[in-house]
Amino acid sequence: MSAITELRESGALTRAAACAVRAPSVHNTQPWRFTRQGNVLTMHLDRGRQLTVLDPAGRQLVISCGCALFNARVSAASDGFNAFVERFPDSPTSDVFARMSVTAIAETDERAGIAPLDGAIFSRRTNRRPFYQDPVPPDVVKQLTVAAAEEGAVLMEIIKADHRTAIAQLAQRADGVQNANRAYRAELREWITADPGRLDGVAVEAVPRVDGQSEDEVPIRDFDSFGLGQLPAGTHSSSQQCLLLLGTYSDSPEAWVRAGEALEHILLEIAARGFAASPLTQIIEVPQTREALRTELGLTMYPHVLLRVGRATSSPASRRRLLSEVFTEQP
DSSP states (O other): OOOHHHHHHHHHHHHHHHHHHHOHHHHHHHHEEEEEEEEEEEEEGGGGGGOOOOOOTTTTHHHHHHHHHHHHHHHHHHHOEEEEESSSSTTSSSEEEEEEEEEEESSSSHHHHHHGGGTTHOOOBBSSSSOSSSOHHHHHHHHHHHHHHHTOOOEEEOOOOHHHHHHHHHHHHHHHHTTOOHHHHHHHTTTTOOOOOSSSSEEGGGGGGSSOOOSOOOOOOOOTTTTTBBBBBBOOTTTSSEEEEEEEESSSHHHHHHHHHHHHHHHHHHHHHHOEEEEEHHHHHSHHHHHHHHHHTOOSEEEHHHHHHHEEOOOOOOOOOHHHHHEEOOO
């Protein structure tokens, strides 16, 4: 390998790490670290950032890191490289959730398909604002379903009236269970911030005020513990909006990584098309409602993320830690 090729590949991997840190993560915990050695980018779970009350099994932690992995793949594709990824290459319990190398051999269909999403990495937002009444066209939903399948996941549009009713009821139940848990509320408060200098957590300017007038049929998580939320209180999250349920046919750490890759693929496609999305994951996080969801909807897959999709006024970008905090280069 020539020195020029080595420099190009190392530069592509450094940029891939910079794009990876733009991924969404549960409570914006950013639970990842990256090391580059030669032509290999190793991606690590940062279990010190795991939400032990909300996410004791680490499912949301790993899904978040899967989102970061997909961003790294998109970045490499945009730079003209094919990415080769090993997921949990050491063991399913290892903190190394992926290793990625790149090569500039002939373009693959995968590389051509995801490279155009590079710009959406920086325009994507989690949007908790009220959505407009514009429907999401069926062809867009179909494209999102294909994107999920390409990552080894399943995306199901919630269409049936009884399924919409079940989701609304179970989401309200899950929201009530979590809010009644003091430990959950304490953990949540740790990740809400009004400090403009803090580079992780959920900033108050990105969450709705809570004044009892939200009119949410499918509750958006109440991040307004300090009464400082700066978005409109009336989010009007409804079971009649476009609701998409993402899952996988197994419930292992590797499946969670792939669910994260599928989630970010979907979110970037949504952003690239000018739509907005917000996760409604409480229904998944509470074990009883997650299992009830599988029963009520007759699912054979394991659900991981419920998404609300539509059009909305732009929302502020989440803050990110500096690349130097999470990325190291080794000889």
